[in-house]
Amino acid sequence: MIVIKRVVFYLLMAWCSVAAQAVYAQQTAVNIIPQPDHIADNGQTFTFKPSTAILLNGMPVNNLHFFNSYLKQVANLRLKVYNRAALNPNQIRLRLDNKFDLPAEGYHLKVTVDSIVIIAGSRSGLFYGLQTLVQATRYKGKKLSVPGIEIKDKPRFSYRGMHLDVSRHMFPVNAIKKWIDLLALYKINTFHWHLTDDQGWRIEIKSMPRLQTVAAYRNETLIGHKKEVPHQFDGKRYGGYYTQQEARDIVQYAKDRHITVVPEIEMPGHATAALAAYPALGCTGGPYATATYWGVFNDVYCAGNEQTFSFLEKVLDEVVEIFPSEYIHIGGDECPKDRWKACPKCQQRMKELQLGNEHELQSYFIKRISNYLAGKKRRIIGWDEILEGGLTPGATVMSWTGEEGGIKAAQQQHDVIMTPEKYVYLDYYQSLHPTEPVAAGGYTPLKKIYSYEPVPAVLNSQESNFIKGVQANVWTEYMPTVIKAEYMMFPRLLALAEMAWSAKEERSYPKFVNKVRSQLPLLKQFGIKAADNFDEITDTVEISAGGLPMLKLRSTLPGASIHYTTNGTAVTSGSEVYTSPVNIKNTAKVNASLFLNGKRVQRNYQKSFTIHKAVGKPVTLQSVPSGGSYNPGNTNILVNGLFGTDRYNDNQWLGLSGQDFLAVIDLGAVQAVRQIGTHFLNYHWQKMWAPQKVVYAVSTDGKSYRQVFEQSHFTGNGILTIGTSIPSARARYIKITATNQGIIPAGEYGAGGKAWLLVDEFIVN
Ligand code: ACM
Ligand code: ZN
Secondary structure, three states, rough: HHHHHHHHHHHHHHHHHHHHHHHHHHHOOOOOOOOOOOEEEEEEEEEEEOOEEEOOOOOOOOHHHOOOOOOOOHOOOOOOOEEOOOOOEEEEEEEEOOOOOOOOEEEEEEEOEEEEEEEEHHHHHHHHHHHHHHHHHHOEEEEEEEEEEEEEEOOOEEEEEEEEOOOOHHHHHHHHHHHHHHHHHHHEEEEEEEEEEEEEEOOOOOOOHHHHHHHHHOOEEEEEOOOOOOOEEOOOEOOOEEEEHHHHHHHHHHHOOOEEEEEEEEEEOHHHHHHHHHHHOOOOOHHHOOOOOOOOOOOOOOOOHHHHHHHHHHHHHHHHHOOOEEEEEEEOOOOOOOOHHHHHHHHHHHHHHOOOOOHHHHHEEEEEHHHHHHHOEEEEEHHHHHHHOOOOOOEEEEEOOOOHHHHHHHHHOOOEOOOOHHHEEEEEEOOOOOOOOOOOOOOOOHHHHHHHOOOOOOOOOHOOOOOOEEEEEOOOOOOOOHHHHHHHHHHHHHHHHHHHHOOOOHHOHHHHHHHHHHHHHHHHHHHOOOOOOOOOEEEEEEEEOOOOOOEEEEOEEEEEEEEEEEEHHHOOOOOOOOOOOEEEOEEEEEEEEEEOOOOOEEEEEEEOOOOEEEEEEEOOOEEEOOOOOHHOOOHHHHHHOOOOOOOOOOOEEEEEEEEOEEEEEEEEEEEEEEEEEEEEEEHHOOOOOOOEEEEEEEOOOOOOOOOEEEEEEOOOOEEEEEEEEEEEEEEEEEEEHHHHHHHOOOOOOOOOOOOOOEEEEEEEE
């Protein structure tokens, strides 16, 4: 069935390719992603002929499948293959030779009128030379050609990865193979396959049949975003798993494309599905059910039970037989310690080993598994929480919560893969447009992922050498289909590819985004409908010297113009052209559209401003907002006339983790005040809690305040408007106090951790 689908796919692609290439061929420059180290043009052109041959010089023909299927698809060409030199004037010659002294995976490519020569010191180098060639070919007038280029190229990082979660949603083997093709095309060499999690176990383990019959399935799946309550479910059983045969097939397919598959078997947390199958492995003994919604779950493998280790060892025995990678990913993230604290077996283990706390118990767990795998000549890699309680010798750290874990690990001379969620998580939104399909939260547009620099500036040069690479992660809670997953992956994965391969000084976003535009048809040829909204209108709002919101609009699309209206009317090509920042004087709905050659392109932009007495006025905060997503860097967002949205990723919310909020607004002069209001975000499933108490107070001198409002109970999910009309007061200063929920109570998501208090816009009338 899969074979038939693939044939149909290629036939379809061949049929579409002429049209696609016509667009692609309009590009004059050679646009290679990732940007090669050195590229020059010699003015010649190599044209493929039916007689064109490729001289493999010992490179396994398996490594040629990708290139060949591409030529077949685009131009119905099949290269003649020679293994020894044969006289043929129209040749592609691969030569394994380190005469250019390039590092592993580096290559030299020279295209002239009668030959294409790729020279590399390794087979992977030859392969990457061919991948560059795929991107450089043009199909026009039934002729396939390559411009005369000379490239010397090598990767910056040895580990260039993409992760894929198949627990939350599964994807067919042929989709995974297609994505592996794309990874190869963009010189990514590692496929991190996240095979187990709370919502489903996806790899066949023959000695543990209940992993197939129980852990591989969940009864139903959450509908919509987890922040929306009450949670709703689809009522449909969901699941399945990859057989060992399928996994081996994927491993081989990847190997033929110089990609290593690193399997991840999660432990000690994210284990609900496994516990559902084998409840004796949990601290309480269950019963457990495979999770049907997203989050972090308290039930984890019992660290005091020997059965846990014999189970995991049996699993790993089979895993290492399927996956030849040196690395085995053992997870290690988000393991709550609640059950261990209450479990006699776990506590007994801690006593016996004289462990000071549950973090050290986790460290023991990871060390024990690491030792087991070391006996099989494998190394472990784990998420940054494996630092807690002490890092296992030889472990590689995948730094996801931020860069701190990676920095610490590098300073301790451990290898590090950088994968900070704020920059390289592809489940985050790529656009703030209200019609953007639901995503995990956060905001990582193409430009932001491209801007990421994997080597933190605080590391010295010796420590920097421990940063082995960078990876983009595809968590699939909100990606139920292949189409949605591809929309989230592409083109952002291309940014990751360039960051991972290209020299730092070769990277330029304007050049990159031009290349991305020119590669959309190539992606389409591979059956990928990439997001093409990276050029849509984005904005920033500042406070002008006159104290008004000042709206700046921009687009990265060359030659395009932005037209706009500020009175809520629809934009046409006759509407005012945006040339400089717009001062927003009155409450207004701004509409804007992007036009290229008189034609509307991209989605329309819309933003509503509410002008009130506090707009543009100075705000003094008593506590500094917590780092990360909810620290806008200044207090302007609280008084810029813009209201934060329920997507909470719009940089309009100011957030405090566990801290109270106290702010004073100075209206500049004593005046009548009749209304005071503020917005809070109440999403317990995002660890965002309404305040315990809100107090508003007014003052004429900034010294003595009179309380005008107090409220202590708040209901409703989402944005809460806490406002009041007050008996006519005269005031210059307004003080807003909001008490943080503090610690998230038991039984709630994230219990025991700090609650976020998210605040936006003080509205004064
Ligand atoms: C992770 O994103 N929980 C590693
Ligand atoms: Zn236990």
